Amino acid sequence: MKCNDYRYAIAGEPSKSDDLDAHAAGCESCANFRDQMLALDLKIAQALDVAVPDLVLPDLPTLSNDNGNVVSLPQPGSRRPTVPVWIGLAASLVLVAFLGIRFVISDIEHRSLAAEIVAHLDHEPRAWRSSNVAVSEQSLASVVRDDVEQMADDIGLVTYARTCVINGHTIPHLVIQGEYGLITLLLLPDEFINRATPIEGLGIEGVILPVGNGSIAIIGERGERVTELENKLINSVKWKT
Amino acid sequence: MNGSTADLTRKRRFDRVVTVLHRDMYRYAAWLSRDVGIAEEVVQEALLRAWKSLDALREDGAAKPWLLTIVRRENARYFERKRLETVDIDNLTPAQSAMLAETENSELDDLREAIYKLDDDYREPLVLQVLMGHSTREIAELMGINPGAVLTRLHRARIKLKDTVDDANDEV
Numbered sequence: 334m335k336c337n338d339y340r341y342a343i344a345g346e347p348s349k350s351d352d353l354d355a356h357a358a359g360c361e362s363c364a365n366f367r368d369q370m371l372a373l374d375l376k377i378a379q380a381l382d383v384a385v386p387d388l389v390l391p392d393l394p395t396l397s398n399d400n401g402n403v404v405s406l407p408q409p410g411s412r413r414p415t416v417p418v419w420i421g422l423a424a425s426l427v428l429v430a431f432l433g434i435r436f437v438i439s440d441i442e443h444r445s446l447a448a449e450i451v452a453h454l455d456h457e458p459r460a461w462r463s464s465n466v467a468v469s470e471q472s473l474a475s476v477v478r479d480d481v482e483q484m485a486d487d488i489g490l491v492t493y494a495r496t497c498v499i500n501g502h503t504i505p506h507l508v509i510q511g512e513y514g515l516i517t518l519l520l521l522p523d524e525f526i527n528r529a530t531p532i533e534g535l536g537i538e539g540v541i542l543p544v545g546n547g548s549i550a551i552i553g554e555r556g557e558r559v560t561e562l563e564n565k566l567i568n569s570v571k572w573k574t
Numbered sequence: 575m576n577g578s579t580a581d582l583t584r585k586r587r588f589d590r591v592v593t594v595l596h597r598d599m600y601r602y603a604a605w606l607s608r609d610v611g612i613a614e615e616v617v618q619e620a621l622l623r624a625w626k627s628l629d630a631l632r633e634d635g636a637a638k639p640w641l642l643t644i645v646r647r648e649n650a651r652y653f654e655r656k657r658l659e660t661v662d663i664d665n666l667t668p669a670q671s672a673m674l675a676e677t678e679n680s681e682l683d684d685l686r687e688a689i690y691k692l693d694d695d696y697r698e699p700l701v702l703q704v705l706m707g708h709s710t711r712e713i714a715e716l717m718g719i720n721p722g723a724v725l726t727r728l729h730r731a732r733i734k735l736k737d738t739v740d741d742a743n744d745e746v
Contacts, residue, residue: 340729341725341726341729342725344728344729344732344733345710345724345725345726345728345729345732346703346710346725346728347732369736370732370736373732373735373736373739374704374732376681376682376685376739377685377689377700377704377732377735378704378705379682380682380685380686380689381601381605381686381689381700381701381704381705382601382705383601383604383605383610383673385596385597385600385601386600386614388592388593388596389618390592390621391618391619391621391622391625393585393588393622393625394625394626395581396581396584396625396626417720418719418720419720464722465721465722465725489726490722490725490726492722510722510723510725510726511723511726512695512719512723512726512727512730513719513723514719514720514723515722
């Protein structure tokens with residue numbers, strides 16, 4: 334486990350231990366970080382503890398003959414199984430791909446990189462599976478080492494790393510966990526663009542950013558905050574020439 | 575069972591549930607709205623709705639997430655109705671500044687202000703985890719996001735708060 338992955342997990346849930354303890358036992362810096370997080374949590378708990386006024390019940394209406402007021406609310410155990418976000422996303426992507434295919438047929442000579450990317454995402458349903466488990470350092474390195482000389486190692490929890498083909502070039506396809514859902518990163522060392530290009534799909538949005546002689550596509554759910562990630566990538570990624 | 579006996583049984587059950595969980599309802603509402611006045615209104619509305627919906631609660635053991643879900647919805651309804659403007663930290667109303675009442679512990683006051691300033695997306699999972707003791711999965715269900723997204727938000731929230739604490743210590 335990388336230090337960044339450990340710190341991501343611990344800052345998400347400082348009281349969690351189990352398999353994370355092994356890393357901290359062998360890494361003094363991370364053990365210190367964990368202790369800082371636990372100490373911080375004690376202070377946060379104190380800071381959140383606001384004074385609570387006495388319970389005053391509102392006027393409660395008699396409901397014996399008033400079944401119309403019963404409102405069904407979700408609760409554990411009785412909750413209808415919700416469709417995982419990635420299934421909804423995948424379904425959206427299928428629709429996006431369908432629309433994309435129509436676009437490609439009508440204008441195949443001028444297919445844009447953005448449309449190619451949107452179409453590609455539909456062909457990697459495994460990439461949309463939500464996970465809290467980081468890919469191994471070796472897997473990540475094996476995917477990016479042919480194209481990337483340097484990249485920030487604190488871009489987030491990388492849960493998927495595979496090589497894929499975009500516009501005939503083999504490229505690294507990474508997925509990290511965002512604040513709303515999964516964020517896809519496509520590292521495109523062979524795709525030079527002059528300016529940032531938006532990517533739009535049903536339920537997803539993103540951008541292709543120029544980076545040196547190549548570019549990077551960042552795609553997430555609508556509303557996802559990616560500015561910090563964009564800056565980290567733009568400032569850190571150096572392609573192998 | 576006649577109507578009045580049913581009402582009495584229902585009322586006893588309701589009292590039992592909300593007496594235990596009222597504190598959590600209020601604190602959750604307070605940190606969602608960042609305003610003690612709004613929190614009181616939201617809790618009153620939530621209690622009324624919980625009373626009307628009590629039959630939907632099958633087990634009293636599941637009352638906490640059930641009540642917090644109601645509080646969350648009532649808070650959203652409140653802000654939909656009122657269309658309040660964004661809170662300006664330098665120009666708080668008395669009900670808002672009551673959340674930041676100073677104590678003798680300035681470090682704690684700074685931390686509370688930092689939590690107050692956090693985006694709702696960061697503050698809410700933090701309150702649910704640290705104050706309510708919810709698991710990542712429970713927070714994800716309540717907020718309608720996946721567990722990974724919860725962990726990302728919690729990670730960022732704590733890093734922001736740690737930076738605040740570190741900065742304050744550096745100044746000292």
